[in-house]
Amino acid sequence: MSYWRWLWLALKMIYQLLCCSVSLILFCFNVFWLFCNLAIPWCTLTLLIVCIASKFVKLQRSPNEKRLLSLLSTPEDRPSYWAIANRAAGFDAPENSKAAIKKCLARGYRNVLLDAGLTSCGEIVLANPKRMNVAQQSLDELQKLNITEYHPMGSQYEPESMASLRQFAEFLDAEADQATVFLRLHDTSARMLDQLQKFMTTDEAFTQRTVVISRSPLAIYQLRKLKPEIICGLWHETFLSLAILKSSTLVTSIYGAILRNIIAPVIGISVVFLSKEEINLHIADLWRNVGVRPIVYMVNSPNEKRYFQKTMKIQYLTDSLRSEPHLLMKA
Incomplete structure (x- = not known):
C-alpha cells in the first residue's frame, strides 16, 4: 500500500511541475508579445524623434573644409601624408x-x-598619462623632470623638460611652423575644456594648425560650442570588442549607424580614429558618406602600411616612421 502511495505522490509532483513549466512558457510568450507590440514601436518612434532633433541641435562640422584639407594634405616637397606620428613617433625618439x-x-x-x-x-x-600622472603634480614639479630619460634611446638626445601648451605653441611658431598637430585630450573635465578654449582663443595660429581629438563626444560638443572654429576628431575606442556587441550583427549595425549618422553630425566632428581591427572598405565609405574622414590606429608593420596606402587609401597613426614604405624604398 505504501508503494502505491509514494508512486501517486511522484506522479502528482511531475504533473504540477509540467503545469508550472507550461505557465512559465505562456508567461514568457505573453511578455514577448507585449514587447513586440508596444516596446518596439515606441523604440522606433523614439529613434525617429532623436534623428529629427539631431538635425536642429547639430554643430557645423568644420568652419572651413579647405583648412581641414590643407592640414591633412601635403605639399609636393613632402614625401608622404599617410602617416600620423603617434606621440611624434614615440618609438623613434622621446615621446x-x-x-x-x-x-x-x-x-x-x-x-x-x-x-x-x-x-x-x-x-x-x-604628457602620456599612462606613464605619468600629471593631474597630481604642478607644472613646476613636472618641468624638473628630464623626459628623454624615459626613452630607450634617450641618451642620444639633449635633456628636455616637459612642455606646457603655451611653450609648445611658441616652439611651433619658431621652429616647426609646418607641423600639423593632432592634440589628444586625456582629461575631458570642464576645467580642461575651459583652459583649452581660452588658450586657443588667444592663439589663432595654434588653432589654425591643430585638430583636437577626444574619446568623449560630449567633450567635443562642449568645446566646439564654446569655439566653433576648432576642428575636432573623435577617438573611437574598441567598444565593439565587447562580446554583447559582437554577438549580433544587428546590434553592431545599429550602434555604428547611431554613431555615424546621429552623434557625428550633432557634435560636428571632421575626423574619426578607428582601430585597424574594426575597419574595412565598407565602414570607411560609410564614414566618408557622412563627411567624416576616417584614420586608422595603430599601424606599425610595413605591410600593413602599404595595405592602408594602396588598398584602403586611409591615413594611419603609427608609433614609428622607420618602417614607412617611402623610407624603406630609399634604403
Missing part, C-alpha cells in the same frame, strides 16, 4: 618631445599626434 617633432619634420612627415593632460595647477601639458 611628446620637441626633439621627436624635429625628427619627424626632418624625415618629411609633418602630421604628429600628441597627448595633452591638465596639471594640478590648471596648466595644460604634453
Whole structure:
C-alpha cells in the first residue's frame, strides 16, 4: 500500500511541475508579445524623434573644409601624408618631445599626434598619462623632470623638460611652423575644456594648425560650442570588442549607424580614429558618406602600411616612421 502511495505522490509532483513549466512558457510568450507590440514601436518612434532633433541641435562640422584639407594634405616637397606620428613617433625618439617633432619634420612627415593632460595647477601639458600622472603634480614639479630619460634611446638626445601648451605653441611658431598637430585630450573635465578654449582663443595660429581629438563626444560638443572654429576628431575606442556587441550583427549595425549618422553630425566632428581591427572598405565609405574622414590606429608593420596606402587609401597613426614604405624604398 505504501508503494502505491509514494508512486501517486511522484506522479502528482511531475504533473504540477509540467503545469508550472507550461505557465512559465505562456508567461514568457505573453511578455514577448507585449514587447513586440508596444516596446518596439515606441523604440522606433523614439529613434525617429532623436534623428529629427539631431538635425536642429547639430554643430557645423568644420568652419572651413579647405583648412581641414590643407592640414591633412601635403605639399609636393613632402614625401608622404599617410602617416600620423603617434606621440611624434614615440618609438623613434622621446615621446611628446620637441626633439621627436624635429625628427619627424626632418624625415618629411609633418602630421604628429600628441597627448595633452591638465596639471594640478590648471596648466595644460604634453604628457602620456599612462606613464605619468600629471593631474597630481604642478607644472613646476613636472618641468624638473628630464623626459628623454624615459626613452630607450634617450641618451642620444639633449635633456628636455616637459612642455606646457603655451611653450609648445611658441616652439611651433619658431621652429616647426609646418607641423600639423593632432592634440589628444586625456582629461575631458570642464576645467580642461575651459583652459583649452581660452588658450586657443588667444592663439589663432595654434588653432589654425591643430585638430583636437577626444574619446568623449560630449567633450567635443562642449568645446566646439564654446569655439566653433576648432576642428575636432573623435577617438573611437574598441567598444565593439565587447562580446554583447559582437554577438549580433544587428546590434553592431545599429550602434555604428547611431554613431555615424546621429552623434557625428550633432557634435560636428571632421575626423574619426578607428582601430585597424574594426575597419574595412565598407565602414570607411560609410564614414566618408557622412563627411567624416576616417584614420586608422595603430599601424606599425610595413605591410600593413602599404595595405592602408594602396588598398584602403586611409591615413594611419603609427608609433614609428622607420618602417614607412617611402623610407624603406630609399634604403
